[in-house]
Amino acid sequence: MPFIPLPFVVALLLLILLAVVLRRDGGSTRNLPLLALIVVSIWQSVLSGLRWGYDVRAVMVLAPVGAAIVPPLAYAGVVQLVRGTRRPGAKGLMLHALPALTVCLLILASRDAIDLVLVGVFVGYALAILRLMLPGADALRLAPFEGAVPAYRAILFTAFCLLLSAAVDTFVFLDFLWTHGDHARSVVAIGNLGLLVILSIAAAATGSLPEPAVVASPPPALDAAEDAGTMAAIDTLMQAKRVYRDVDLNLDRLARKAGIPARQISVAINRATGKNVSQYVNEQRIAEACQLLAETERSVTDIMLDVGFQTKSNFNREFKRVTEMTPLQWRERASSIAI
Known part of the structure; x- marks a missing residue:
């Protein structure tokens, strides 16, 4: 009987989740960044399966790039629920592409610094998401009221997952520094895989965009x-x-x-x-x-x-x-x- 690594099973389950979300949101304006987050999670799971299941080490060159894409996608999906479907300008796109571009350069120049950069990226975007959620569930102006509170909780959970992923990366970095990676394999295989699943479910739970937003003028002082x-x-x-x-x-x-x-x-x-x-x-x-x-x-x-x-x-x-x-x-x- 052929051996099927657990990450491949996870990738298949995430693919089914993606199909369910696409079918559910068929009549709505889809939140493309959150859908892309699920796709990237599938990709990362496949890479993890090849690396830890079949010892194909070459594919792990791509894994840090995928990891650097996850936080910007999560943040962009939350922004759409808060501010609408307006496309970001060229500066915004370049800013969110910067983590992945930086990781690409570090792969060629200094691989030892990649983990530290990823930790900073995950923490930075987690804090940015939490800042967007300061008004509470009312921050989700485009989420239907029926599901606003669950979506709000899913977004907070997403930010928590980004912080937890940063903690996992920090542990792996220190493990290689102190014990030459004796515990890294189990931590990466279990920790990051679980986080990918949780992130994907949280992305699916936030739902679609029912309609484009209308830009509202700033409110006057209230009495x-x-x-x-x-x-x-x-x-x-x-x-x-x-x-x-x-x-x-x-x-x-x-x-x-x-x-x-x-x-x-x-x-x-x-x-x-x-x-x-x-x-x-x-x-x-x-x-x-x-x-x-x-x-x-x-x-x-x-x-x-x-x-x-x-x-x-x-x-x-x-x-x-x-x-x-x-x-x-x-x-x-x-x-x-x-x-």
Whole structure:
């Protein structure tokens, strides 16, 4: 029976993940950097399989280049969720290509410095991603509200993985320095392989872009009166027009419907309710779901779809967050009270 290295199995699983994501996002504007991140992870897994499974050492010349591409792709994917699908300028492209170009030069000139450069690249981009996420889930202006919180957590996990990868590279560098690489093989094979899988899953979890972004003007300074006006306008949209039923509703789309800058909406909701916008919108959805569960015999799935959710997992998670019950428990309680 032929020997199949574990990294090849991982590469096959990642390929299946890529196919699932492409099929899932078929009708949406795809987040190309995050898709490319999965492709690079597949490539890195294949190289790892050739190196550690069949001792083909020559292929490892390419591995540092692939590693240098991973952080810029992760960062670019997050930027698209935050700022939209605008293409970066020539300076931006050159800046993000710089890590890979530097590694290429070091392969020819000084291979010993590659590990240190990669550590700096991974740490730098991890911190840049965390900086983008400082506003919380509301930073993801283009992510539908239903999945904004999971996407936010996946992005934070991505930044953590980049930092962890930097720690693995640092350990390998010190291991070669102190023990001539006695532990490097197992650490690289298990550590980086696991990180590639986690990064790919996190990239898939952040989802696609429902539509191109509209550039919003900077909001004016907000005060209590302006907050109240903003909340009144948003509440009108929620109660009168039930815009929360739009499954693709996100912060940018809500801002266009209200005619109010996205940042102003985010700040007003946070000040008035202590919640982010995705939590506020999902609570409007859950409120109607509770009413329908109590007053009708319709199925939970039909109600879930009507109020703006697309997946049972997100619906059940948000329902329990708001009511501390499952939908069926809520219906049973409502029935017992009515009797």
